[in-house]
Amino acid sequence: MSEARDELLLGDARPDLADAAWDHVWIGAHLATMRGGGTPPLGAPLTGASPGADGYGELRDAAIAVRGERIAWMGPAADALRAPAIAKAEVHELSGAWITPGLIDCHTHLIYGGNRVAEYERRLSGASYAQIAREGGGIQATVRATRAASAQELREHAAVRARRLMAEGVTTIEIKSGYGLELATERRLLEVARSLERDLPVSVATTFLGLHALPEEYRHDRQAYVDQVSGPWLSGLAAAGLVDAVDAFCESIAFTVGETEQYLRAARALGLPSHVHAGQLSDLGAAELAARYGALSADHLEYLGADGARALARSGTVAVLLPGAYFTLRQTEPPPVSALRAAGVAMAVATDCNPGTSPCTSLLLAMNMACTLFGLTPLEAVRGTTIAAARALGIAADRGTLEVGKRADFALWRIDRPAELCYGLGANPCIGVVHRGQLREDARHG
Numbered sequence: 001m002s003e004a005r006d007e008l009l010l011g012d013a014r015p016d017l018a019d020a021a022w023d024h025v026w027i028g029a030h031l032a033t034m035r036g037g038g039t040p041p042l043g044a045p046l047t048g049a050s051p052g053a054d055g056y057g058e059l060r061d062a063a064i065a066v067r068g069e070r071i072a073w074m075g076p077a078a079d080a081l082r083a084p085a086i087a088k089a090e091v092h093e094l095s096g097a098w099i100t101p102g103l104i105d106c107h108t109h110l111i112y113g114g115n116r117v118a119e120y121e122r123r124l125s126g127a128s129y130a131q132i133a134r135e136g137g138g139i140q141a142t143v144r145a146t147r148a149a150s151a152q153e154l155r156e157h158a159a160v161r162a163r164r165l166m167a168e169g170v171t172t173i174e175i176k177s178g179y180g181l182e183l184a185t186e187r188r189l190l191e192v193a194r195s196l197e198r199d200l201p202v203s204v205a206t207t208f209l210g211l212h213a214l215p216e217e218y219r220h221d222r223q224a225y226v227d228q229v230s231g232p233w234l235s236g237l238a239a240a241g242l243v244d245a246v247d248a249f250c251e252s253i254a255f256t257v258g259e260t261e262q263y264l265r266a267a268r269a270l271g272l273p274s275h276v277h278a279g280q281l282s283d284l285g286a287a288e289l290a291a292r293y294g295a296l297s298a299d300h301l302e303y304l305g306a307d308g309a310r311a312l313a314r315s316g317t318v319a320v321l322l323p324g325a326y327f328t329l330r331q332t333e334p335p336p337v338s339a340l341r342a343a344g345v346a347m348a349v350a351t352d353c354n355p356g357t358s359p360c361t362s363l364l365l366a367m368n369m370a371c372t373l374f375g376l377t378p379l380e381a382v383r384g385t386t387i388a389a390a391r392a393l394g395i396a397a398d399r400g401t402l403e404v405g406k407r408a409d410f411a412l413w414r415i416d417r418p419a420e421l422c423y424g425l426g427a428n429p430c431i432g433v434v435h436r437g438q439l440r441e442d443a444r445h446g
């Protein structure tokens with residue numbers, strides 16, 4: 001570049017662009033910043049701009065610049081080209097691709113031993129749930145396989161699943177323990193979750209799901225198990241820095257409201273945020289309990305009354321919808337989306353990746369199901385895996401939208417409009433993923 005040209009650029013550039021040199025610029029893109037507000041645009045016309053263009057916070061013919069692992073600048077592509085900060089940047093031309101915030105899968109049980117494919121096949125060949133349970137199947141089978149697996153085996157199998165999620169634009173994965181149900185194995189699961197973050201270009205949020213199922217050895221003393229989990233297990237794992245949040249399965253087949261409350265109280269005393277599996281099979285008042293404890297999220301919610309929805313709205317607790325489990329269990333009562341919407345509850349969408357009820361490693365498919373089966377608008381579903389999912393993990397200040405200063409986590413898509421992320425069945429239009437400002441190697445060739 002000539003000196004004269006340099007001078008011209010400096011003279012033209014806005015002062016706020018002249019500050020720091022950019023490392024990378026993605027240019028010629030349409031950005032869905034997800035910073036838009038407002039209610040879902042139900043009934044908007046089918047042609048022209050995306051219904052809810054404002055809600056997606058669209059910036060057309062734009063550029064996004066990164067310095068280090070932060071978003072440094074966003075704006076019209078023409079302005080980016082004239083900015084001095086671009087001088088030494090690596091420029092990536094996107095020819096009309098879309099960029100969204102990196103997707104966030106805010107509810108997974110990603111790490112477990114074995115799988116339940118034989119059980120799946122048996123059931124579809126006519127075996128009943130009771131028969132399978134008598135043969136030692138179900139969650140207890142996964143607990144046995146998980147206890148028997150080494151950390152390396154657990155890591156290798158979970159990494160395969162994590163990579164499938166990542167290939168679809170996922171940059172943050174929440175991972176729950178809960179298949180150990182004994183301290184040493186719960187610790188191993190959480191350590192493996194932490195190690196995935198070190199091994200792979202993805203961020204992980206860990207959740208100690210202490211109250212998932214009652215282990216066989218405590219079958220005759222439930223209270224002793226709840227006391228252990230809420231007491232020494234939780235405090236030990238938290239002291240080891242392995243617990244970002246806690247979770248409990250509050251359900252007729254799992255733990256009562258009282259047992260869950262004991263656990264949430266213990267977490268609160270340690271300053272740990274919480275999630276609650278609530279209302280998957282029945283309405284025990286678990287959502288109200290989650291709200292009372294200011295939980296980050298209440299998850300599932302197929303069985304939720306109007307009072308529960310209002311309680312979640314008051315506490316700012318995010319409703320995490322998990323259509324993969326609903327689909328696998330062939331449930332027929334969807335979550336009360338209209339009531340959640342009317343109450344103003346933020347709705348997130350996640351895979352619930354687990355070996356029994358949702359062997360799902362496609363967040364895009366979960367978004368499709370949230371629209372098709374639950375009636376979310378595509379805008380709500382995209383919010384559900386970006387800003388609402390970030391809120392469900394308590395990380396919205398740093399992730400979930402495209403904003404200057406936030407982490408440079410974003411996904412590049414070959415799509416015509418953001419709703420296309422929900423539209424396809426089995427399609428993956430992701431052509432690249434940027435995590436902490438770096439284009440991921442595995443995504444380079446899309």
Ligand SMILES: [Zn+2]
Binds near residue numbers: 107108109277
């Ligand atoms: Zn779950």
